Each structure stands twice: as structure tokens, then as C-alpha cells.
Amino acid sequence: MVQNLIQHINGITPLTEEEEGIVAELVREKTLARKQFLHRAGEVAQYSAFVVEGCLRSYAVDRNGFEHILQFAPANWWISDMYSFVKNQPSELNVDALLETKVLLLSRSCQLSIFDRIPKLERYFRILTENALAASNHRTINYLSLPAKIRYEKFCTMYPTLINTIPQKSVASYIGITPEFLSKLRAEF
Amino acid sequence: MVQNLIQHINGITPLTEEEEGIVAELVREKTLARKQFLHRAGEVAQYSAFVVEGCLRSYAVDRNGFEHILQFAPANWWISDMYSFVKNQPSELNVDALLETKVLLLSRSCQLSIFDRIPKLERYFRILTENALAASNHRTINYLSLPAKIRYEKFCTMYPTLINTIPQKSVASYIGITPEFLSKLRAEF
């Protein structure tokens, strides 16, 4: 389990064996059942999660009860409610499991202390956050400038694995349309 | 000029005088005229810019020639094409000035070398990027779950200064509607 995370870190900022040991001590393993929550809207997000196996998602629920998915996290992705995790404030996102999922949990306080002990890990998270921001910007531009059909096609090429693992209504929620309309788009091949 | 940046950094991770000197050496001052480009789509973004005075924007142009604004940067904000700047790849964003604007430019290579010389600055940029990601996520959720009228109201309370400085069509572009429709929304008070 922890090996997956260490490999991922080593791919970005190689660690010594001692540093690997510190990482192993600070994270906590957990298995989530399908639909089990990691974090609920209204609470402060205590943990950022690294997915070892399975898939999580973060989403907001609007005033009409509709869900809007912000992020999917398949294996080797981090997920959290970034706002809540960083500001220590309650926020509006939920995080739950789409499938049975194994994760490693890192609390914000552990993360901050690790930044002082192993500056390489501050770099690791800086780089991940830069990448996430670039991806988020790209998504915003797509959303502002492309029609639903093309957003769907892009999603398929971007996340080919997810297409066969998660329900279509989740894809619809992520690209910002109703499941009925996605079904219609798909009927046009 | 450089004092503005140093103050901003000190508000997050206080520097020694020596470190302040290093920062001052690594940035370059520049004044941009209204409509002058800092970065053009198709090129690699060399610089990240800290706005001292004025306002920049980043935007993409879609296949029909319409502009979609990703970010405004008034005084004390950083702006760049994050994807291009980080990956050293040409990208799809333009950055130009909405008003005459004074900026400090930091190249990616200077930034990376500064991270080794002054780890505090890696922390500074890590924190800024975390905040930017949280804000970007919040925008995405708003975009997925709120109708245009409410997105406009939120924009007004979020950026009260900008409302009176930049053209309305830029606001429309940022919140994802046409200027005509924004005009109609405003007519309903």
C-alpha cells in the first residue's frame, strides 16, 4: 500500500530510505466501501487522500439536490477538499467512493510538519498543485468555450479508463450536463 | 515597485534583508500599455508576472473568434499561463493588459533556482498555488451549479473594484455569457 505512494513520490522527487520511513509513519491506511464518505460538506476536511486502488470523487450538491462532480481520483491521484483542507474551514464539498477503494490518509498537520522535516515533499506537493491548477484552468477554458458534445469526446480521450468503470451519469455530472442529454449525445455515435 | 512584491511575500513568509535583496535582483520591471500583450497563444510563457499597478487578464480565443477570460490580475496578484510556464510547452492562452499596467517579471528558470536558494519562496509559491487551486475549484462548482444571474451577483461581491474598472463585456466573458445577455440581466436590476 504505502509502496504505491512512495513510488509516486520517487517519480517526482526521489527520497532516501530514511525519508521513505518517515512518510510511511505519517500516513494511515483505510478502505472505503462503495458510497462510503471520506468527507462531508459542512465539516472541516481533515485529510488529503492518496488513492491506491479504486476511485473516489468530490462533488457539491446544489439547492435543487443535483450533484456536480469536481474531481475523480483513480489510482495514484490525490483528492481532498482543497479549500477546507488548507483553510481549516468547513466547505461545500463531499468526497465519497464510487467503488470499493483503498486510500492512504495524510492530515494537514502531518503535511505541514513534513514540509519542515523533508523539504523535498514541499516540492512534491508544490509540483502536484501546479499541475492540478493547470488542469483546472484547462477544464475551465473547455467549459467556457466548447459545446457539450466535444467536452464529452475530450473526456473520453482524457480518462479512457474511467469511461468503463464509473456510471455515465457521473460523467454527465462532471462535464456539466444532465444524464438524459448525455444519453442523447451518445445515441448520435 | 519591488517593494510591493516584497511586502506581499513578507505577508506570507517573512524574508531576511539578504533574501529581499536576492528577490530584487531576480525580477525585472516592465510597464505594459493598454492592450499590450505579455504572452501570446502558441508561444511558451517565459514569465510569471506580479502586478504592481493596473490590471492584466488571461484568456483563450475559441474557433469562432470569441474570447473567454480565465483570470483577472489586479494589483498584488500573480498571473501567467500556468500550463505553459510549468511545462515549458506552447499553450492556448493570451495574457494582455486591460489598462496601463506595471508588472514585475519572474522567469521560470529564475523561479526554480530561487526555490533552491530560498526554500521560503518555494513555500510562498506553494501557498499561492494552493489558494489559486481552491479558488479555481470554487469557480468550477459555481459554473456547474448556478445560473448566470447569480454568477454575476457573486462576481460583483467578489471583485467590487473590478466592476468599475473593466468593461462589462469582460465580466460577461469571465462568467461565461454573452455581453448582450449580461446587459439584459442588468436591466432587471
Add this chain to the structure above:
DNA sequence: ACTTTTTTTTAATCTACATTAAGAATTGAA
């Protein structure tokens, strides 16, 4: 294997927002 729950499809109707076009108001450069 069976039953319930969840997901997907189809189709009719509806609406938020886009498009087009043209005039009015502002802004800015000389």
C-alpha cells in the same frame, strides 16, 4: 436466482441563453 435499486434510454415539451441586427452611449486618440 430473485428482487430491489440504480442507471440508461426515448420522446415530448420547455427555457435559459445565444445569435443577429441596429441604434445609442461611452471612450479614446489626435
Add this chain to the structure above:
DNA sequence: TTCAATTCTTAATGTAGATTAAAAAAAAGT
């Protein structure tokens, strides 16, 4: 100050995508 360019408004018409409803298909739990 004036003229040209840009921005804003209004209004008629068009459309991508939402809503509603109901049935078919698939998946999950027992």
C-alpha cells in the same frame, strides 16, 4: 473638441440543453 472606435442596450428570433415522465436495461444486495 471632434471623430472614429469601442462598448452597451434593446428586441426579435433561434437553439443547445433542461425538464418531465415512463419504460427498459443493468447492477447490486440478499
